[in-house]
Amino acid sequence: MIKKLKTTRFLVVFILISVLGSSLLTKVNAAERIRIATIGTRTPTLDKSQGHQKMVEQMIAFWKKELEQVIHDKPDLIVLPENCDFPWGLTNEERNEYIRVRGNQIIDYFASVAKSTKSYFAFGMRRVDGDGNLRNSGVLLDRAGEIVGIYDKNYPTIGEMEAGIKPSTEVPVFECDFGRVAIAICYDLNFDELREKYIALDPDLIVFPSAYHGGFVQSDWAYTCRAYFVGSISGRGAPSQIRNPIGEIVASSTNYFNFTVADVNLDYELAHLDYNRLKLRQLKKKYNNTVEITDPGEVGVVLVTSENDNVSAKQMVEEFKIELVDDYFQRSREKKKSYE
Known part of the structure; x- marks a missing residue:
């Protein structure tokens, strides 16, 4: 009986392919539509007297509230700003202690949200790498909450380097189920050397966790890299925006709402x-x-x-x-x- 059913299914499939074409069974050429959410907000200033662990818990609570604004739209990708896991107003010494206490708690929280919402996550964080170097990093999580890859800022500011942030020379592009994703962080946007590397690597989408906006330079990156460009900006009330590969703004946060959600087509x-x-x-x-x-x-x-x-x-x-x-x-x- 099982063999007969399998034979019947095979004949049906064969007839459908012959009459209607293989596109009925698979859409390898289907338009590559994805929904992107970006949130641009400054992290809060917390009471340091309560201890670093309490600050970590409050930072998680802060992002839980912010993410509630977009997760019900079921985005495929959520983008958050540079250093989004740091409270505002810490000294360098306090930041180092905060990193030690924080460990993986916040990235684990983001991973749990990625897994529950089936969304990719891209966000900026300060971390210590496997060799003990302090990095300003962009992290990409997949829909299961697993790390797809980490980009370390190639061009930290002079102040960041003096504070111990080590620059990287690695320029990875990450494969996602919807396309190829690159990351640039804040001050990176000023350097043609990095942009030209990305032009050669041909990403479909560039995410930009940042504390500054970059103005028309965002459009320049989008157009010259032939890629969508998603900014998540924490600084000075600047808008977080999604640009298409000809540099046009297709969605933007406003002075009323610090987020935007938009459908884009990567085909x-x-x-x-x-x-x-x-x-x-x-x-x-x-x-x-x-x-x-x-x-x-x-x-x-x-x-x-x-x-x-x-x-x-x-x-x-x-x-x-x-x-x-x-x-x-x-x-x-x-x-x-x-x-x-």
Whole structure:
């Protein structure tokens, strides 16, 4: 009987594939939609006289309340600021003692929330690494609360280094079930050397736990890295924002709410308008509302996003032979060389 059932199922599957195509059974080209939440808030100043363990417990209670603002939206990724596990106003000596007492308590709390909500978590923390070095780090947890990876700040401020923070030279990109994630922290944003490394590594998404905003530099990173950019900013009431790969703000916290939640689609390509205008019109005509072509104006580049569950953005641009922006720029370089 079991063998007969298996044979019947196989025949049904075979017929469905033959008649309707394999896309009925798997959506390998499905649009890569994820929901992102970012919270930007300054950590509280706590009464140091109550002891470090009590401060750790109050810090966990603080984040429990903050996270309640976003977890009911069921985000795929939650981003929190730089040094989000530190109370405000500690001296360097008090910070070192706080780190010792804190241990893994706060990261374990975040891991429990990640596991219960099935969300990735990205956040900034100060930690001592396995070699005893003090680091300003960005931590990425997966949906089970396990550590996907840790990025150590490549460019701490002069004050941080004088206070014992050791800079890193490692530039990892982390594989998640929705795409490739990179991390930059605060002062990192000022250094083209780091940005150029990330351009070469081609992440889909950059998370930015920070104490400063960075202004238009956020858009520069998003556009030049061809990646979504998610800032979580703790300092001076600056907004925490989500930018698309052409540098546009797609969601932002406000003076009333210190968080924002938005759906983004990581199934995208960037194309230049030169030689592509007619092809883009043909693409839109065929796929109508299942493709979005977003023009930010003034830069000659558009964002092509697939909303089609069976055809990816990559397949769409290949179908119409639409030249991607970086391929076009490289062709321009090669053309220039022919005149030298």
